Amino acid sequence: MVVVVVRQTSAGVPAAVGGALGAAGLTARLVPLDGGELPPIDLGVVEGLIILAAPHPAGTGGPTLVRDALAAQVPVLALGSGAELLAEVAATGSGPEGPAVELTPAASTDPLFAGPLPAALRPHPAPASLPPGAVVLATARDHPAQAFRLGGSAWGVRFAGAHDSEDETWTGQLLFRFAELVASRAEHTSTRAFFTHRADTWEERFAYQTPAYEAAASRMQLRPGATALDLGCGTGRAMPALREQVGAHGRVLGIDITPAMLTAAARHGRTRHGHLLAADCTRLPVPHRSVHGIFSAGLLDHLPDPPTALTEWARVAATDCVLLLFHPSGRAERAARHGRPLDPGDLLAEHNLRPALEATGWSLDEYEDAPGHFLAHATLAG
Structure with a gap:
């Protein structure tokens, strides 16, 4: 450092x-x-x-x-x-x-x-x-x-x-x-x-991924009036799909630690779909048991302490909360793009992710590591 x-x-x-x-x-x-x-x-x-x-x-x-x-x-x-x-x-x-x-x-x-x-x-x-x-x-x-x-x-x-x-x-x-x-x-x-x-070029550079974000978020099937978080939201590409599910009386929060990304999100009209908040995803300014849906793309495996993050997400989750982890590329595709083999220690590998979720109060319901996307669907355990 x-x-x-x-x-x-x-x-x-x-x-x-x-x-x-x-x-x-x-x-x-x-x-x-x-x-x-x-x-x-x-x-x-x-x-x-x-x-x-x-x-x-x-x-x-x-x-x-x-x-x-x-x-x-x-x-x-x-x-x-x-x-x-x-x-x-x-x-x-x-x-x-x-x-x-x-x-x-x-x-x-x-x-x-x-x-x-x-x-x-x-x-x-x-x-x-x-x-x-x-x-x-x-x-x-x-x-x-x-x-x-x-x-x-x-x-x-x-x-x-x-x-x-x-x-x-x-x-x-x-x-x-x-x-x-x-x-x-x-x-x-x-x-x-x-x-x-x-931040200024992020939305345009990855605009082709927006349909994949929308399709992934739609699989959460949140009810009208629910509260949804987009953690590590960047420019907020999942926020329109989350708003569509929770309706006019629901609540959508886009949370990111980089103010410049939130500024870009606002410039691209994401404030029409929810509120933008600069915050650390391991210390969320959100009440206990108040969230019904958590969407997170490309964030968890880049955090310095994923267990602390998952524990914090479980703290704010209501009993029926859905957690959806997403990436618009599969693990093998990303590894090949960076010129390296698949890492057996990768947190997102199913044999690592499942116990990590279970240890922090989550239960893995669906796991997809396809060539064109990665998706893990989890709910609160017990």
């Missing part, structure tokens, strides 16, 4: 940064700005970003990098001039005698800003123009917005320390918390980065 560290020189990753990342099992990749230039960075192969210096002038790749990281919800920690760049992109000097920097009430629940600040912090004197929705985490008299959070994945820290042991301790704690957060989110970060980059 790699975290890119943007620094002014090629002198190496600062020891505090490298130590924090290493303790969380992360690898630092230094990107120096010796000539003020920022080389292209593929966010699809990194799990986090620490910006210690901003490119100069600002038009040399920095805004693009920050904008792409915010869009893909790649965790970002921007310090000093990096925080200035973060604030500037998202929205489109004082000496040691300055007022104290203090945490705001919002900081008490922030994953990075826990505990008191050192007393000798110097506020950055320049005004900050933050975008709507930014959460201010630290402020100072006459110098607001000394630290802020954008959404749930990007932080900017503008104030400077007095370089004493107390400040170094606090900065080290901040870096350790950020490294732990990056490590804990690594799987979701890589998924979002992969699909964010492809």
Whole structure:
């Protein structure tokens, strides 16, 4: 798991940064700005970003990098001039005698800003123009917005320390918390980065599969008024078929962890068929025993912890709930396409899937691994 560290020189990753990342099992990749230039960075192969210096002038790749990281919800920690760049992109000097920097009430629940600040912090004197929705985490008299959070994945820290042991301790704690957060989110970060980059063309690229999605969803045979979930919905190709089954008084939720895919789903009119929600499929914001149908295409075997997901899906399932796992290609077809043989350890192989379902409260009723599709139909056991 790699975290890119943007620094002014090629002198190496600062020891505090490298130590924090290493303790969380992360690898630092230094990107120096010796000539003020920022080389292209593929966010699809990194799990986090620490910006210690901003490119100069600002038009040399920095805004693009920050904008792409915010869009893909790649965790970002921007310090000093990096925080200035973060604030500037998202929205489109004082000496040691300055007022104290203090945490705001919002900081008490922030994953990075826990505990008191050192007393000798110097506020950055320049005004900050933050975008709507930014959460201010630290402020100072006459110098607001000394630290802020954008959404749930990007932080900017503008104030400077007095370089004493107390400040170094606090900065080290901040870096350790950020490294732990990056490590804990690594799987979701890589998924979002992969699909964010492809969201705008996803629907057109795979439009030929839409009839197969509709045919698979129709086999759930949900009753009018039921509640149906499309988990890992992408652009929501199954949602029209689910709506047709549950009728005007039913409920359809399209859930995906990548906001860019949900934006594409809305652009293609899927909000006419149900609601779109950005959420983790292993922690669904759905009440216990409230769902009558769960459709999931190409998701389960790509999750880091499939048993946890199946257990969570059983939690929200009503006693008559139907679970339908689908893929528009069979297992053999997909293996051949990637130039590899069928894997006997594949979760979707019947001898693996059946016990996995049974261990999490499901019973496999139908299993089809045909050349043109994969389909598994399950209901709650007992």
